[in-house]
Amino acid sequence: MNDHENDNGPRIRAVTIADVALRAGVSRQTVSRAINGRGEISATTRERVLAAVRELGYRPNSIARGLKTRRTLTIGLVVPDIANPFFAEVARGGFEVAHREGYGVLLCNTDEAPAQEMVVLQMLADHRVDGVVLCSSRLSESQLQSVIERRRPLVVVNRTPQRRLAGLGSVSVADSEDARRVVHYLHGLGHRAIALVGGVGASQSSRGRREGYALGMAQIGQPVAPEWVVESLPNVDAGRRGAAALLSAHPEITALLAFNDLVAVGCVQACQAAGLQVPEDVSVVGWDDILFAPYLSPPLTTVRLPKTEIGARAMTLLLALIRDPELVLDPIELDGELIARKSAGPAPAHHHSA
Amino acid sequence: MNDHENDNGPRIRAVTIADVALRAGVSRQTVSRAINGRGEISATTRERVLAAVRELGYRPNSIARGLKTRRTLTIGLVVPDIANPFFAEVARGGFEVAHREGYGVLLCNTDEAPAQEMVVLQMLADHRVDGVVLCSSRLSESQLQSVIERRRPLVVVNRTPQRRLAGLGSVSVADSEDARRVVHYLHGLGHRAIALVGGVGASQSSRGRREGYALGMAQIGQPVAPEWVVESLPNVDAGRRGAAALLSAHPEITALLAFNDLVAVGCVQACQAAGLQVPEDVSVVGWDDILFAPYLSPPLTTVRLPKTEIGARAMTLLLALIRDPELVLDPIELDGELIARKSAGPAPAHHHSA
DNA sequence: ATCGTTCTCGTGATCGTTCACGGGCAAATT
């Protein structure tokens, strides 16, 4: 009625549950019941309360609510680099599920640094998030263990935990198996000298793909040469440097397996800088199938990962854990799919017979 | 000392400020003073309190703190689509500044939908964020006005507000001027029939670039033909469709100005599908200079926007507004920079004389 | 010896909500 708009007033006190109670002629608790649907309340008073809520434009103070309920309707999402298209898609999948269920998402970048990762995890704990999705953690086993032992709902992505544990979920991709399949695919194209521009050792995806690569090489009867494997940060520049070193030291190489599509772009660049055509002289296979993979030059042959699904599944698991922290979940492993485009082709003939 | 780990205990009560007070032999308030450095306290007791804090591993409960101080150390960041590399970079710039200052960032996706935008803004208000960075809002003028009138610290990106206002900041790019310059650049390459695959009308960037396009065309003495302008959502598919329609209806076109690099990729595809070479037959210029622009086929000529700087500047403004909500800030406008690569070249000769 | 300052610290109230408990009332039961 007389809600005079005191625009220059020093402090516009927000409307609280007590104001609603006063207006509806009931107690605070009754208002709480009407809002949260917990406890008994008659239909008539509930309607009267909700009318008062509407009239006053009341919105529950989630801070006060959180203090009592110990839940913030907020979850933490930690990624190494949001500018990496892979993680951007994962995040998008996570957002969708979280928002649909009424949760907000605190997103944190670690810049690939374990120390920064610990810092943001502490920040998230301080913010009292209800749970955390931790993507591609670069933490050491013992550090990760200490995080897990905090006993709060946690889902790790691209990092399978040592053992199943209450309150802990995991979503990962079949890194090893996918890598093995790619090796066989290249073998089918006539390649023998297949090198790996892998990721950093701290990344479990990197270790998994390296393992599958080694397995595949063994299966096609190719000696596993450690000098055909280099480590690379997950970006274009590092990929270019890694591939350049590889190609100059080992001209016999006809195919490059890159840790992800960014690294693959670097590999293509290194080839062109060395006067080699892709895929005529050297084949390149990437990982992730980021949005731009089809539009690159040449269009990238790559292992497609279900990026938004990874994020959505992880978030779904986390919400289940928040509802029941004693839940013991099976780890989820998703498959990649080889998308054959133009960056990988038949091995050059003069190498073929080697 | 005797911190027995009660792993199976039903509830591990967190250590509170009262526990610290008890241990240090002081009152709660004194502990508060030691932690926050507010109010007088002797060096010796402060040290004693901090020792107790360390021993107990005490971490202030930010929920309880927020209830009293009305600050959450959380800010909201709203973007149309985090999978768009432009916004991913902007977000990264924002994170860096926010985290450095101890703030968490609630990231929200709107999927380009104004309704969803209102929903997430309400969610952020419910979460009692200290301020909001709103990127490329698709809200109508009146909707945006109602958001601004909530009188909470707000910084809009890519959307200059009607008038300067206390508690309101803005960061944008010189859309119109940049577009005008691109038209002149293409004119210098001999192009006359320059078309625009612009963005959606709800986007102010889109309107600004269209304005600069029209201005530039007028300046080079070219009649501004409305049929040379189409609207496109900011993704590859929409860009392809828009350009295809344009090229089939107006074969005289020799240059396409795309709303952003995603749309530009679509334009290139449409050209190739129509049997036209880029840049020999048709030149394409994009916007943003996303990470992949140099690696596309052909490497994209585009207007580079200072993406992380935009995010960082916006966040810096917001933090200033949070410190002093009565601040009246000058809008910030940043310049783009034309990066000439290979997707734009001289106009074809037979069109040149037209 | 008394007073006033300055420095240090503690007490109670407060933020806005939910939880545990108990009281009242009507209908149904003995």
Place this chain on the structure above:
DNA sequence: AATTTGCCCGTGAACGATCACGAGAACGAT
């Protein structure tokens, strides 16, 4: 008629911190 049952609803006390206020101690000045 007295008692039980089940449904509503309200009262006080958390939750964990900070703020306003005031009290006590130490100190020098008068």
